[in-house]
Amino acid sequence: MTEYLSPQEWQAVSLSLQVALWATLLSLPLGILVAHALARWQFPGKSLLNGVVHLPLILPPVVTGYLLLIGFGRRGPIGALLEEYCGLVLAFRWTGAVLAAAIMAFPLMVRAIRLAIEAVDPKLEAAAATLGANRLRVFATITLPLILPGILAGAVLGFAKAMGEFGATITFVSNIPGQTQTLPSAVYAFLQVPGGEGQAMRLVIVAIAISMGALLLSEWLARVVARRIGAKEG
Amino acid sequence: MLDLSLRHGFEDFTLEAAFTAPAGVTALFGHSGSGKTTIVNALAGLLRPDAGRIVLGDRVLFDSQARVFMPPHKRRIGYVFQDARLFPHLTVRQNLLYGRRFAARGGAGADMGRIVELLGIGALMERRPGALSGGEKQRVAMGRAILSDPELLLMDEPLAALDGARKGEILTYLERLRDETALPILYVSHSVAEVTRLATTLVLIEAGHVMRSGPVEAIMADPDAVPALGLREAGALLTARLAAHDADGLSRLDSEGGALWLPHVEGPIGAALRLRILAQDVMLAVERPQGISALNVLPARVLEVRQGAGPGALVQLAVGEARLLARVTGRSAKALELGPGREVYAVIKAVSVARDSIGEGR
Numbered sequence: 001m002t003e004y005l006s007p008q009e010w011q012a013v014s015l016s017l018q019v020a021l022w023a024t025l026l027s028l029p030l031g032i033l034v035a036h037a038l039a040r041w042q043f044p045g046k047s048l049l050n051g052v053v054h055l056p057l058i059l060p061p062v063v064t065g066y067l068l069l070i071g072f073g074r075r076g077p078i079g080a081l082l083e084e085y086c087g088l089v090l091a092f093r094w095t096g097a098v099l100a101a102a103i104m105a106f107p108l109m110v111r112a113i114r115l116a117i118e119a120v121d122p123k124l125e126a127a128a129a130t131l132g133a134n135r136l137r138v139f140a141t142i143t144l145p146l147i148l149p150g151i152l153a154g155a156v157l158g159f160a161k162a163m164g165e166f167g168a169t170i171t172f173v174s175n176i177p178g179q180t181q182t183l184p185s186a187v188y189a190f191l192q193v194p195g196g197e198g199q200a201m202r203l204v205i206v207a208i209a210i211s212m213g214a215l216l217l218s219e220w221l222a223r224v225v226a227r228r229i230g231a232k233e234g
Numbered sequence: 235m236l237d238l239s240l241r242h243g244f245e246d247f248t249l250e251a252a253f254t255a256p257a258g259v260t261a262l263f264g265h266s267g268s269g270k271t272t273i274v275n276a277l278a279g280l281l282r283p284d285a286g287r288i289v290l291g292d293r294v295l296f297d298s299q300a301r302v303f304m305p306p307h308k309r310r311i312g313y314v315f316q317d318a319r320l321f322p323h324l325t326v327r328q329n330l331l332y333g334r335r336f337a338a339r340g341g342a343g344a345d346m347g348r349i350v351e352l353l354g355i356g357a358l359m360e361r362r363p364g365a366l367s368g369g370e371k372q373r374v375a376m377g378r379a380i381l382s383d384p385e386l387l388l389m390d391e392p393l394a395a396l397d398g399a400r401k402g403e404i405l406t407y408l409e410r411l412r413d414e415t416a417l418p419i420l421y422v423s424h425s426v427a428e429v430t431r432l433a434t435t436l437v438l439i440e441a442g443h444v445m446r447s448g449p450v451e452a453i454m455a456d457p458d459a460v461p462a463l464g465l466r467e468a469g470a471l472l473t474a475r476l477a478a479h480d481a482d483g484l485s486r487l488d489s490e491g492g493a494l495w496l497p498h499v500e501g502p503i504g505a506a507l508r509l510r511i512l513a514q515d516v517m518l519a520v521e522r523p524q525g526i527s528a529l530n531v532l533p534a535r536v537l538e539v540r541q542g543a544g545p546g547a548l549v550q551l552a553v554g555e556a557r558l559l560a561r562v563t564g565r566s567a568k569a570l571e572l573g574p575g576r577e578v579y580a581v582i583k584a585v586s587v588a589r590d591s592i593g594e595g596r
Contacts, residue, residue, distance in 0.1 A: 131307075
């Protein structure tokens with residue numbers, strides 16, 4: 001692939017894949033937990049949580065990016081703490097791109113998983129409880145296997161969103177080639193220079209290929225899982 | 235032994251029930267909406283009642299005063315739901331073994347091979363629930379509940395979703411279960427036929443209250459219980475022993491009240507049977523009837539006559555130690571001067587065998 005792409009283009013593609021994978025993997029456990037809480041639990045502040053989770057979906061991405069900069073920048077309240085105690089710097093680093101992508105992808109992921117959890121009959125979970133399974137075991141042995149297709153769908157949606165994330169990323173971590181220049185940022189950058197259309201087009205084709213590949217993979221996985229959990233039998 | 239008393243308020247009615255279920259099969263009988271499912275859900279821990287106390291054996295499952303609420307997974311109550319609720323992503327075998335992995339270690343538990351054979355599900359083990367018929371699902375659900383090594387088996391109308399033929403099939407398995415395992419069973423039903431076939435103890439629930447509870451024979455012969463059971467379904471139970479198979483195809487049964495002849499009854503001589511005699515199938519005569527086609531005429535003594543709201547009256551009779559119910563018109567009751575102590579003859583038009591084996595000391 002390196003023969004077809006210049007080093008800068010290749011860096012943008014691999015950085016985007018890296019960012020999207022990390023963003024998906026890191027937000028998935030929390031996404032499942034939040035989706036479960038929203039679908040099944042009753043607690044004060046539930047609608048507030050729901051609102052916060054969905055905020056990145058409705059806010060302009062630039063606003064989200066700016067809020068991240070304020071909070072997670074090196075002088076921001078959370079960013080300063082992270083740097084002091086974990087040695088972790090997010091602003092203008094690829095790790096910050098992961099955070100921005102994860103936050104932007106989170107609502108989509110939670111929605112897909114929440115729908116899957118709501119489709120699981122709570123009566124099955126009650127039946128498992130009468131058979132001696134505590135809450136955690138009920139979740140691990142009944143709920144989780146039954147929502148696997150939903151988790152897959154959520155993960156793919158999240159991955160696609162993370163791959164394509166632009167506004168919050170460029171605001172929070174800027175557009176530094178080789179460091180924070182993701183695929184969309186690179187396309188944007190190439191379009192700013194005269195004669196960059198060819199480079200931009202090559203990246204556009206790569207983006208389409210990756211997105212289609214992810215979609216096909218997830219559909220195939222969902223079919224395999226559905227067959228394994230017997231959802232297609234009737 | 236289960237001891238239960240509960241109170242739970244709903245928007246439109248309040249459940250206030252208390253009863254004791256000894257060993258054997260206790261049937262919780264009541265019409266839809268009478269509160270049966272609320273009681274069993276509270277017992278299983280799926281619902282938290284407003285107040286009450288539930289004790290199973292020596293374990294307190296719920297006590298509102300002592301603030302005890304044992305979560306469902308610790309109660310060891312095998313719940314067979316109306317809608318089998320098998321886990322769709324697991325095979326029949328995995329479903330059966332599901333509860334077993336949480337069962338108390340070291341406990342003997344039920345033998346899987348025996349239960350599988352008892353329920354006739356050996357051929358289904360590798361299938362998934364989606365590929366099973368309704369009756370098969372229900373049998374697997376029973377097996378799953380039994381194999382979780384419970385202290386009590388709870389069955390909430392397990393036959394309600396099945397057609398007639400399947401019902402008969404499952405009832406046969408249930409009878410085997412009752413007779414071959416020592417597991418106490420609480421059986422929820424609104425079918426008198428199921429109750430008379432399975433139960434040893436009967437608890438009548440009406441509008442959230444326990445109307446009557448006690449041995450099934452006593453309640454079925456109680457005129458007061460008739461409105462709750464339904465007039466058509468009212469009828470006493472007699473225990474009888476299969477005495478002889480006659481050459482003309484009839485079988486003789488010796489009951490507490492005398493000999494009865496029925497069209498050929500399957501079974502070995504000496505087998506104990508439970509007979510159900512509907513109140514509307516019993517006629518009364520003040521003298522021994524002559525020249526009558528009915529074969530079964532038992533001498534009886536009137537214990538009580540209860541005039542119903544309509545033209546009918548219910549008569550409770552003593553035949554030996556047993557009780558019979560007869561349904562006659564109020565006019566006949568007057569004409570025959572029926573009253574407590576009156577000696578009569580009960581002409582029995584039809585008898586059905588409610589249960590073909592009542593051995594095993596029940």
